[in-house]
Amino acid sequence: MTVFTNTLVILSVLLTIGHLVQAVAKNKVYELEGVGTIYVETDQKYNWFEAWDECAIQNMSLIAVYSPEKSAALTQILRDNSVKVNLWLGGNDLGEEGRFVWASSGKKFAFSNWSKGNPDNHNNGDCINIWDVTDFEWNDAACNYTIGFICEEHPLLVAARKDLEVKKNFIEQVLAMH
Secondary structure, eight states, X not given: OOHHHHHHHHHHHHHHHHGGGGGSOGGGEEEETTTEEEEEEEEEEEOHHHHHHHHHHTTEEEOOOOSHHHHXXXXXXXXXXXOOSOEXXXXXXXXXXXXXXXXXXXXXXXXXXXXXXXXXXXXSOOEEEEOTTTTSOEEEEOTTOOEEEEEEEOHHHHHHHHHHHHHHHHHHHHHHHO
16 A cells, blocks of 8 residues: 555544544434534433533543633524533533532633523532523533533544544545546
8 A cells, every 4th residue: 555545544444533523313413613523412301421421432522612602602502402401511510519520621711601600619529500580691510410511522523623624624635647
């Protein structure tokens, strides 16, 4: 095999792995503008750790809502699809009380959408959810509380897929010239 053929095989395998996310139920999968694919589980109930595992099984992570734009886009998808239940997000303050971070990156919150009076640490609330009694605002809840969740493609996977697509197109163009 030539170097180009080997490279194409490797790229093809990596792109296939990146598309495994599409194996989840389609009626729960949405495209979040500027982010990629998200998965919204409203039928089954999980604690925060189980929700994290469910996302990982799908090569995803609990969503990190790190900007007002991402929050607005997510809220619009939930509104458009009449989703009005409590849903786990990927934030928590398990490491240090009051220092909320996104589990997928370990980064401290630079943006938040807390509901009035939150975070309040009620019942040792260390994990973040969209609260059904507000307009898609956040609540800190006990991590063992069982609710739905929102997963997103891991940002590194999204970036890697875009990078691989560019490289694949380049290699195909080079091969077409030969």
